[in-house]
Amino acid sequence: MRYIMKKSVLSIVSAAFILAACGSNSASPTPESKPKEKDEQYTIGVTQIMEHPALNLAHEGFQKALEESGLNVKYDVQNAQGDNSANDTIATNFVGANVDLIFANSTPSAQAALSKTTEIPIVFTSVVDPVGAELVASMEEPGGNVTGTSHHHPDSIARTLKFMKEELGAKTIGTVYNAGEQNSRAQIDKIKVQMDELGLVLKEASASTTAEVKQATESIVDKVDVLYIVTDNTVVTAFESVVSVANDNKIPLIAADIDSLDRGAFAAFGVDFFEVGHEAGEMAVKILNGESKPSEIAAQPPKNLKFVINKKTADTIGVEIKPEWNAEILD
Missing domain, CATH: 3.40.50.2300 (Response regulator)
Incomplete structure (x- = not known):
């Protein structure tokens, strides 16, 4: 109103x-x-x-x-x-x-x-x-x-990529985002820099509307080990489409916001x-x-970074949750 x-x-x-x-x-x-x-x-x-x-x-x-x-x-x-x-x-x-x-x-x-x-x-x-x-x-x-x-914690990308490589054995990471969103391009640029340092490869697919999200995800899912979705407004709005493709292909889907866990993401390093x-x-x-x-008044980054895993999704895609990950578990 x-x-x-x-x-x-x-x-x-x-x-x-x-x-x-x-x-x-x-x-x-x-x-x-x-x-x-x-x-x-x-x-x-x-x-x-x-x-x-x-x-x-x-x-x-x-x-x-x-x-x-x-x-x-x-x-x-x-x-x-x-x-x-x-x-x-x-x-x-x-x-x-x-x-x-x-x-x-x-x-x-x-x-x-x-x-x-x-x-x-x-x-x-x-x-x-x-x-x-x-x-x-x-x-x-x-x-x-x-x-x-x-809402971007300075350690979120580094910790996410390290987890993908060291704990999930990923070499190629897939992402879908709207290239027209400055918010998303900034995240992707940071991801690329840190991937180069870790020897990881990024496969990108662009979706300018929510209707294009599923097809964009399908275009790269068979070429990647993990899917990583940043806080892109277009893709997050159609997040269930990404979850469906990831689960059907038994691919871990990691989000940049913990709120996406309730919608089916496997894990997230994110903020409240x-x-x-x-x-x-x-x-x-x-x-x-x-x-x-x-x-x-100084502009502020978030103070706390959480690592949360969705147990139901982990079971669906066949990933065992290890105690040493020290993750919060969403049942």
Whole structure:
């Protein structure tokens, strides 16, 4: 449901008074430096590229942090359903409505929001490479009106590839992703660098829509020892198609997010998206309270990396779970 904030008469009068007092020689206060009175309501525009479990968990974590803060918040929640033109429209509408803060849940959502405003505070999450996506100048000093949390743990790719090689005996790794997603290309580039160091080979297949995911997976499954799916919005949305092909061919499917285990992945080195979203929510609280500007809050990678194995899938593809793997087991 779309909620539209109606500014109170008091707020409008106060704003007019401030502008009149400042005159033409002073800039008006930006949203990030003008906290509201305790009983006033904030509107947060939530923009998400599409529906899938990991992004939804990040949104839940974000809202939980705002709830814990005690702030009076209304959400205008919009989902682009994978359509980048809709993504731009959502961002434009939020700017037109003069929301107090934009919560951008995914790389393309954050990029669209930043392209429309350099004044309204933007807090992102579910972003692999905030610097590479040109959202922040650096993780330590974001600059501008944007900060947030990445869901890419710096050790996740290295640990995943090492496990594939040393414990599963893999030599050739297959992956399916949407080459049009910057988020995905950043992960694939990192994978290639580390594969070269380990002497592994990567077989790639591209899928620009969810309808192409199964066929893309089928095109490489007989050429690989393991399938590795990164946090690609297109592929994760059609994840069951990849699971079906992998299981039929008795190929271990390793995901980059632990939420995909419930959907049939064999294993994952990943993070808790609820935690990542919650940390982004804590940043939003500081901004809305006037404690900090986005430029003063360092963008953060996830703190914890989990290794989880789906026992049912392991049994299906005939992989024995070894105690020395020290994995959490999903029954």
